[in-house]
Amino acid sequence: MPRYTKTDFPVSQVRRFIEPGPIVLVSSAHRGKTNIMTMGWHMIMEFEPSLIGCYIWNANHSFEMIRKSKQCVINVPTADLAAKVVGIGNSSGRDIDKFAEFGLTATAGTEVSAPLIEQCYANFECRLVDSSLIRKYSLFVLEVVKAHVATKPKYPKTIHYRGDGEFMISGTETRKYRKLFKPQML
Amino acid sequence: MPRYTKTDFPVSQVRRFIEPGPIVLVSSAHRGKTNIMTMGWHMIMEFEPSLIGCYIWNANHSFEMIRKSKQCVINVPTADLAAKVVGIGNSSGRDIDKFAEFGLTATAGTEVSAPLIEQCYANFECRLVDSSLIRKYSLFVLEVVKAHVATKPKYPKTIHYRGDGEFMISGTETRKYRKLFKPQML
Numbered sequence: 001m002p003r004y005t006k007t008d009f010p011v012s013q014v015r016r017f018i019e020p021g022p023i024v025l026v027s028s029a030h031r032g033k034t035n036i037m038t039m040g041w042h043m044i045m046e047f048e049p050s051l052i053g054c055y056i057w058n059a060n061h062s063f064e065m066i067r068k069s070k071q072c073v074i075n076v077p078t079a080d081l082a083a084k085v086v087g088i089g090n091s092s093g094r095d096i097d098k099f100a101e102f103g104l105t106a107t108a109g110t111e112v113s114a115p116l117i118e119q120c121y122a123n124f125e126c127r128l129v130d131s132s133l134i135r136k137y138s139l140f141v142l143e144v145v146k147a148h149v150a151t152k153p154k155y156p157k158t159i160h161y162r163g164d165g166e167f168m169i170s171g172t173e174t175r176k177y178r179k180l181f182k183p184q185m186l
Numbered sequence: 187m188p189r190y191t192k193t194d195f196p197v198s199q200v201r202r203f204i205e206p207g208p209i210v211l212v213s214s215a216h217r218g219k220t221n222i223m224t225m226g227w228h229m230i231m232e233f234e235p236s237l238i239g240c241y242i243w244n245a246n247h248s249f250e251m252i253r254k255s256k257q258c259v260i261n262v263p264t265a266d267l268a269a270k271v272v273g274i275g276n277s278s279g280r281d282i283d284k285f286a287e288f289g290l291t292a293t294a295g296t297e298v299s300a301p302l303i304e305q306c307y308a309n310f311e312c313r314l315v316d317s318s319l320i321r322k323y324s325l326f327v328l329e330v331v332k333a334h335v336a337t338k339p340k341y342p343k344t345i346h347y348r349g350d351g352e353f354m355i356s357g358t359e360t361r362k363y364r365k366l367f368k369p370q371m372l
Contacts (some may be wrong), residue, residue: 001202014217016312016349016350017235018349019204019207019226019227019346019347019348019349020207020346020354021206021346022207023220023247040205040230041205041230041231041320042229043227043228043229043239043241043322044226044227044241045227045241045306045323045325046323049267051241053229053323053325055229055230055231059370079359080360081346082361083288083363083366084320084367086363086367088217089366089367089371090368090371096204108335110195111240118266125310133319134293135230135239137232137239139231139239143199151238155348155354157357159361160205160206160207160356161204161205161206162205162206162341162360163199163201163202163205163302163365163372164202164364164372165362165364165365165366166360166361166362166363166364167360167361167362168206168341168356168357168359169357169360169361170346171343171354171355171356171357171358173310173354173355174348174353174354174355175265175268175345175352175353175355176351176352176353177268177269177272177352177353178350178351178352179351180269180272180273180276180351181272182220185275185276186349186350186351
C-alpha cells in the first residue's frame, strides 16, 4: 500500500483533485463507530468557501452517520487501492469494521472527529453545511475545512469509474494550456 | 478533428461517460442565437430519471440562455479538441459565435432545440427540470432525455481538468472488477 508524506493544503484549491472526477472514500464517525464508503457522485460547488456536493444514498450505512454527526472526511485513493475501493463499495458498515477488514489506518484530523484514511493521497476534512437538499436529492453540501495532500507525486494515479465494474486509471499524459487562459479562469 | 459515427444510447447509462469526470461542452440556443461553454463542475444525481447537476456561473453568457430556454446539450469532447475546449472556456458568446470561431458543426437534436456538437464523442440532450437551486448555488438540475454516443472507441480519451491550466488525458489503463461487485452496485 502507498505511504504518503502529507502537508497542509489550501482548502480553496482542493478542486485540483476533485475536478478530474476520481472515485473517493468517505470516512465518518458517530457514537464510537467509524465507517468508510466509496463515492463516485460528487462535484465542486464553490471554491471560497470550499464546497463539495455529494450524493449519498439513504440505504448507505454512512448516510445517517454523516447526517447526524454533520461531518466526514473525503479521502482520495490511488490505483494501488483499487481492489479495496471496490470491496468497500460492495460491503456494509452494518456488518463489518471497514478499517479493520481492509487493513486501512484511521488517523485523527484537526477539525473534525471523523477519521482520515492514512493510505490515501489526500484527505479533506469536511463539515455538513447544508442538509436541506438531502431529503429530495440525497445531496449533502459539505465544506472542506482542512486539507492534507501528499507532497508527491504531483499527479496521483486516481481511479475513475466507468460503470459496469470498470475503472479508468488516471492518465500520465498532461496537457498544459496555461497561456490560453484568462488569469481569472485558471 | 475526430469524426464519430453515433448511435442512440440508454439515457440511464450516460453515467458511464459523466462519472469519470470529463470536462464537457454545453451547447444552448435561445432567440435564434447559439452558444457553447466549457464546464467542469457537474455530477450524476440520479440515473432513472437520468439527472445531472451542473454548476453554471451567472456571469456566463450561457447562464440566461439555458435558464430561459430550459434546455441544453451536454457534449463530451476528446483530447483532439483540448485546445478548442480551452478557447471556448476563455471567450464569451457575447462577443463571438463559438461554433463559427472554433470550426465546430451544430447538428439538430431530436428532443431539444439546442444544437449538438458533431465533433464530440457523445451528446446528451437535456431539459432543465429543477431551477430552484440556481439562485443559491448556480446549480441547474438537468434531465437527459436523449443520448447519442459514438460506436467506437469504447473508451474515449476524455479531458480532465487539474486546475492552473493543466489537464489530465484519460488513461488507457482499465481495471475490471466486475466479479467483486454486487449485481445491484454495477
